Amino acid sequence: MSARPDTVVFDIGNVLIRWDPRLLYRSIFANDAEADRFLSEVLPPEWNLEQDRGRSFADGIAEALARRPDHREEILAWDRRWHEMVPGEVPGSVAILKSLKASGVPLYAITNFSSEKFAECESRFPFLAEDFIDVVVSAHERLVKPDPRIYHVLFSRNDLAPADTVFIDDSLANVEAAKSVGMHAIHFTDAPALKAALQDLGFPL
DSSP: OOEEEEEEEOOOBTTTTTTHHHHHHHSSSHHHHHHHHHHHSSSSSSHHHHHOOOOOOHHHHHHHHHHOGHHHHHHHHHTTGGGOOOSBOOOTTTHHHHHHHHTOOOEEEEOOOOOHHHHHHHHHHHHHHSSSSSSEHHHHOOTTOOOHHHHHHHHHTOOOOOGEEEEEESSSSHHHHHTTTTTEEOOOSSSHHHHHHHHHHTOOO
């Protein structure tokens, strides 16, 4: 692996834009415990992952309604009020992205995201459509991180050498998968720590 990567690959959710279903469901349920129970039993992370893998929101909602008709309005809110889970940018991260782009650093992204909601977020957050050379969206590929194959989609589609890239993700499992395919990788915690880690790798920030 080269000591100095020259290309940066971002995750999007909870690295560049915030995503937290609890923000919506703690406003719907009477208390946090009820919201957390709903998000572990009715619409658990594994259910949401199938939308990231390419299942349509309509099919995902239909499956959940068939399984738990007693929670109809709460299930429908996952689609109708989805943007309440996404309150805005992660503080400081987009400024780092913009600074890297201004310095001429090649920028890419790999994200676990549904097709429908990614398109909506491209309209809401213009940098998603404007600042990356390429974005590998899991739903488009029907592959989700940390499956190593999704990283290879980026490499083959853009003629990138893994050792020349650094990948940033808030999920440690995804970071370890990136390392396993030969990328440098940074576990994202906050923007100041990310800036320091990129500076340590020689990026102009």
